Amino acid sequence: MSKTELEGINAKQQIVELIRQNFNHPSILFWGIQNEIQISGERPELRKLVNELNELTKKEDPTRLTTMANVMFVEDEDDYNYVTDTIGYNKYFGWYNGEAGDFAGWLDGFHKKNPTVKLAISEYGAEGILQYHSSEPKIKDYSEEYHALYHETVWKIFEKRPFLWATYAWNMFDFGANIRDEGGVQGRNNKGLITYDRKIKKDAFYLYKAHWSDEKFVHITGKRFVDRTDDTIDIKVYSNCNEVNLSVNGGETTTLTSEDKIFVFENISLKEGINEVKVFAKDGNISLQDVAMFNKVDNPNESYFTPEEEGGFVANWFDMPELGDVEMEELVITDDVYSTRCTVGELFKNEETKAIVTTYLGNVEEHPMFDMMQGFTIDAMSQIASDQFSEKMLYTLNKKLSQIKKSEQ
Structure with a gap:
């Protein structure tokens, strides 16, 4: 739909062609009607079109479910939530507004108001840039540590709410976005679990691997946060093993168990200079290991800090x-x-x-x-x-x- 053509002729043509071209693909479960169409404001003609697209989709293929993704500020009681068989929301608590923990209250409130609505979180995420690090991660610091902590928090909220039919982390990879200028990086959205070039997996990637993969592994987080000024640090490990062992500078081994795939070894002392940290786990007869090097320094590494721009971190x-x-x-x-x-x-x-x-x-x-x-x-x-x-x-x-x-x- 354009500003002048209000019937959605092109959109209707596209949905018909999409269904007829792909009808026989067994992997297709849903037909998507719209994504964030409400971003253009309240327009009666858009509401009419969304309903017509849903009816047209059902006519073309009555065997599959329809769905759509609402922009984050669509109200819980909005009629948009009752058009398609299922609904998704693109929500960014903990990044664009509020805190990551706010997902819990919003999800419970939405479900109470709309108990029959089949709800998904069709987008959620936060930016994490490999260059930036913090021992006290916080919203909008763009650090890899906040990025990981965000996904930990949100995962725990989602897994306790079985009424969600799906959740989709945004995004698997950092991607180009020409108008963006955030965290000192122009032209890129940095919400990916993996870098733009597909070469480096961020720490948060391994949180999901711990939950979703049968391949046993151990992963020390914060390995790129090499220079440390603190006398003691917490060392966090993601793993799908039941037990993880840690040794610092070849010293005594500490053992932890965890039911949530997250192992935090607290108050680990660092000596001046380079410290070698090793973690171990066993999978039957197979030994698993990861190694990190931390450098105890007197002054913080300035390159780890996000450049604050006038008016805030978001320049665009x-x-x-x-x-x-x-x-x-x-x-x-x-x-x-x-x-x-x-x-x-x-x-x-x-x-x-x-x-x-x-x-x-x-x-x-x-x-x-x-x-x-x-x-x-x-x-x-x-x-x-x-x-x-x-x-x-x-x-x-x-x-x-x-x-x-x-x-x-």
């Missing part, structure tokens, strides 16, 4: 001003005034509201994603870039926007 969103001391008061926003509930496109049609938006968000018309942004409400964008859209920023925007009536042109 907005250049927002410092607000200073803003005292927030209760605002009453009625339907006849502008607010952050309006789309960017709607706000840019009015010169006064356009001036307010550009004052706080910069010249977004030159942003490579501006066409897509026009369908977003400011509130929806704040969910994706929550680190930039603070409560003070949203309050300030609403205070100024709500002074302008929609009838005033």
Whole structure:
């Protein structure tokens, strides 16, 4: 569907051709109707088209299930969730908004409100860049350690909720994305479990291998985090063995067991200079081993830190001003005034509201994603870039926007 052709003629043609060309492939279980179509904003013609595509798909192939993936800010009770046989959500708690642990509350709440809806998480993930490391990983530090910790947290939440019909880590590989500029890396999305060139498996890859592969192995995480300033460190191992042994600098062996595939050897002392860490496990008569080298240093390795850019780590969103001391008061926003509930496109049609938006968000018309942004409400964008859209920023925007009536042109 384009801005002018509102019947979805091309989309309907494509779904028919897709089904007729691939109908006899036994590996196909679902036909996908849409992915994040709501990103263009609330459009009645889109809702109509999604329903028509589902009906057309069922007519072409009544034997298979239909599905679709909602963008993260679609409400739990939205009618979109009842169109297809199954539904997926592309959710990024712990990266674009909130914390990874927020998946638990959202999943339980959604399932309680929609007990008959067959729910999947069709995308989830966080960026992890091999160059960056931290002994105290946190959201948006782009470190390999946070990337791994994120997947540990989310995995534990998903495995306890059997009502999920599927979960899909986004992504297997880092991939090109020309408009992205994050973590000091341009033109690439770094959410992969494996690097862009398919050569290096990130630590998180081995968490999934521990759960999904029958091939026994042991893997020390943080091996690329070589230079360490701490006197003691925790050494984390992923393995699908029941028992793992650790030795440091040829010393005494420590043994751990684990039921969740994660083995954490705590408070391991490091001597000055190079330390050799070995882990061992047995699979019948086969011995398994992994080795890591850690260098105890006085000063941190600056190359491990993500370069902070002005306005935050994400350079491809907005250049927002410092607000200073803003005292927030209760605002009453009625339907006849502008607010952050309006789309960017709607706000840019009015010169006064356009001036307010550009004052706080910069010249977004030159942003490579501006066409897509026009369908977003400011509130929806704040969910994706929550680190930039603070409560003070949203309050300030609403205070100024709500002074302008929609009838005033």
